[in-house]
Amino acid sequence: MFKPESADSLPIPASAATPSLIDGPELPVDVEVALESLNQWQLAVKRFMRHRMALIGLAMFCFIVLVAIIGPIVAPYNPIDIPGAIHQGGDGPSFTHPMGTDDAGRDVYTMVVNGAHISLAVGFFATVIAGIIGIIVGSISGAAGGVVDNLLMRLVDVTFAVPLLFLILVAAVFFGQGSMVALILIFGILQWGLIARLVRAQFLSLREADFVEAARAVGVGTMRITFRHILPNALGPVIVVMTLLMASNIVLEAFVSFLNFGIAATEPTWGNALSNAQNAMGDGNWWWAFFPGMAIALTVISINFVGDGLHDALDPRARL
Amino acid sequence: MTKYIIRRLLQAIPVIFLISIVCFVLMLMAPGGPQAQFNQNRFIKPEQVDLWLQHWCLVRNPSPPDMIKEYAGWLGVWNCQTQSFISENGGLNFLPSFLGGGVNGMLHGDWGISIYLNQPVLDIILGRLPVTLLLMVTAWIIWLTLALILGVVAAIRRYSFFDQAATLFSYTFYSLPTFWLGLMLIEIFAVTLHWFPSQLIQSPRISPGPFASAVWWQAFWTDPGLYGWDVAMHLVLPVTTLVAVSVAGDSRFVRSAMLESLNQDYVRTARAKGLSERRVIFRHAFRNALLPIITNGALEVAFLFSGAIVTETIFSLQGMGYLYIQGLQAHDYFLLMGIVFIGAILVVVFNLVADVLYAVADPRIRYD
Numbered sequence A: 001m002f003k004p005e006s007a008d009s010l011p012i013p014a015s016a017a018t019p020s021l022i023d024g025p026e027l028p029v030d031v032e033v034a035l036e037s038l039n040q041w042q043l044a045v046k047r048f049m050r051h052r053m054a055l056i057g058l059a060m061f062c063f064i065v066l067v068a069i070i071g072p073i074v075a076p077y078n079p080i081d082i083p084g085a086i087h088q089g090g091d092g093p094s095f096t097h098p099m100g101t102d103d104a105g106r107d108v109y110t111m112v113v114n115g116a117h118i119s120l121a122v123g124f125f126a127t128v129i130a131g132i133i134g135i136i137v138g139s140i141s142g143a144a145g146g147v148v149d150n151l152l153m154r155l156v157d158v159t160f161a162v163p164l165l166f167l168i169l170v171a172a173v174f175f176g177q178g179s180m181v182a183l184i185l186i187f188g189i190l191q192w193g194l195i196a197r198l199v200r201a202q203f204l205s206l207r208e209a210d211f212v213e214a215a216r217a218v219g220v221g222t223m224r225i226t227f228r229h230i231l232p233n234a235l236g237p238v239i240v241v242m243t244l245l246m247a248s249n250i251v252l253e254a255f256v257s258f259l260n261f262g263i264a265a266t267e268p269t270w271g272n273a274l275s276n277a278q279n280a281m282g283d284g285n286w287w288w289a290f291f292p293g294m295a296i297a298l299t300v301i302s303i304n305f306v307g308d309g310l311h312d313a314l315d316p317r318a319r320l
Numbered sequence B: 001m002t003k004y005i006i007r008r009l010l011q012a013i014p015v016i017f018l019i020s021i022v023c024f025v026l027m028l029m030a031p032g033g034p035q036a037q038f039n040q041n042r043f044i045k046p047e048q049v050d051l052w053l054q055h056w057c058l059v060r061n062p063s064p065p066d067m068i069k070e071y072a073g074w075l076g077v078w079n080c081q082t083q084s085f086i087s088e089n090g091g092l093n094f095l096p097s098f099l100g101g102g103v104n105g106m107l108h109g110d111w112g113i114s115i116y117l118n119q120p121v122l123d124i125i126l127g128r129l130p131v132t133l134l135l136m137v138t139a140w141i142i143w144l145t146l147a148l149i150l151g152v153v154a155a156i157r158r159y160s161f162f163d164q165a166a167t168l169f170s171y172t173f174y175s176l177p178t179f180w181l182g183l184m185l186i187e188i189f190a191v192t193l194h195w196f197p198s199q200l201i202q203s204p205r206i207s208p209g210p211f212a213s214a215v216w217w218q219a220f221w222t223d224p225g226l227y228g229w230d231v232a233m234h235l236v237l238p239v240t241t242l243v244a245v246s247v248a249g250d251s252r253f254v255r256s257a258m259l260e261s262l263n264q265d266y267v268r269t270a271r272a273k274g275l276s277e278r279r280v281i282f283r284h285a286f287r288n289a290l291l292p293i294i295t296n297g298a299l300e301v302a303f304l305f306s307g308a309i310v311t312e313t314i315f316s317l318q319g320m321g322y323l324y325i326q327g328l329q330a331h332d333y334f335l336l337m338g339i340v341f342i343g344a345i346l347v348v349v350f351n352l353v354a355d356v357l358y359a360v361a362d363p364r365i366r367y368d
Helices: A004-009 A031-037 A040-049 A052-074 A108-144 A146-161 A164-176 A180-190 A192-206 A210-218 A222-258 A270-278 A287-313 B002-029 B046-055 B064-075 B121-156 B161-175 B178-192 B214-222 B224-262 B265-272 B277-314 B320-330 B333-361
Strands: none
Touching (some): A052 A287, A108 A146, A108 A180, A108 A192, A108 A222, A146 A192, A146 B002, A146 B333, A164 A222, A164 B002, A180 A222, A192 A222, A210 A222, A222 A270, A222 A287, A270 B178, A287 B161, A287 B178, B002 B064, B121 B161, B121 B277, B161 B224, B214 B224, B224 B277, B277 B320, B320 B333
């Protein structure tokens, strides 16, 4: 259970970041130019471009980001305007309101479009914070070893034993107070454990890799080995996990807001829309909850597809 | 084996100890302190709050040494009536009371009183635990079974129509937010079709008392069909919600574990020996694919609790997750600490169970 080596049995193979020089494209006539021009990252991009679902996911995600940026500007209605609904509990989808209205007559489409940037921002920045802390802690743990490693990993064990949602909810209630920045910080600070474990596992396996051995033999310093040789190679699986984390953070933000512990109820977010819609479910006006939920689902699906593509692209054992 | 289990139990003690610190720090960081609930009530005098704080070994605006004392008092090591490690009975405070120990603190089963429900925290949690466990265990068994079947079949028939369909299904459901799926299921199967109830664990009309209380069991044994069926009907939608989302992720995991196992040399050897395909798949490939699946299944117990919060809130099931949300809204800190602590202990226990299962499944591991 709490043995440190359990980190090595993560779904992503530990050897995933070991670079392989054999997997190149067919060598053109000018061998030297080819060797220089296609490095590991360029190969990854090529592999990614061949993954059909990942490209579809990327296109969907770009579209959602675009909607998040220009959507609110071109949205037909004001999200906080309350014109009043014609029917009790909101009007169904129609030509004037393609996604219907809520009980106060606010346009659900405007709500969905206005909520996009908040969800994306929380998902992205929370993941970046978790990633930065996780990479720093994991690198220290993996590079230092010994007592420091042991202490840090026990800390991670504890964060894994306490169900995360319990901690996030309690922190959101205590320190969140409806602010987006606070929510981002809470998500980021509580979720670095997984990434730290992964980075540490990568460090442990890469430390024994031949190219690190070679660098050491040539006389490269510890700092340079850590930052120039091990860290860039450890990043592949970390990026994949961070993509998936971003998807789960978007759902998490919606859920926390849904419980009214998240972003202030006056903001038009997806979670808040669902929270208000919940009370209206009994009246049969499904559109109010359906469309914000679909927005979350589509965003998450697109990010997961991209993550899947990255997983294949960043695995150097994969053939081009 | 016994030796190994005992050793693992001993190793779990420091983790549980650290978890208890986390729980306590949570309460200390709460805005307004543990007495926050009283600050909202103008009928409660400051002196009464002081008495309450004193009773629970707490201090207003504690300094760091005070915090350590508070923690030790909450744990049951420190006795704040005698202000020492010695209890009223004369022995060391952390010992059981019949050996001269004290009666305060978690070690002695005193987890504090819920201000909001005005009952001992441990009683409330134990009363609500059956609902959560019933929901979780039912969902867990169903989804692991489904994930195993789907994953293994998809791996054996790789790239077949079934595999592609399963992939599409799992990507879709994996991305659906649990709570939204629950809302939609209520909308379709409860509001529109009236097939299943959408709220509570049993119908209030026939309910003899809280689920799994003594009264309820008495009624249950007089007519198991009626009460059992009632609870089962109420479980359909919450369990479906949990299963749909979790099967998606797990069947992918089973599939890749099984594919990896099918590519191993020993599978080729088994085939070369002329064993039947069924025997190759189930005795050679599947048994080895089980190992990562067991580890993954155990790690999911923590996720189960999060899932319980979500489903219990949506379906108003009076379990631990629902209780937690109520406690959060009421700023009921003893209750919150108790739930987090119980949840964490259950996770630790399930992890231990997984380790033992691992030993059963993998004959190469010897624990002595």
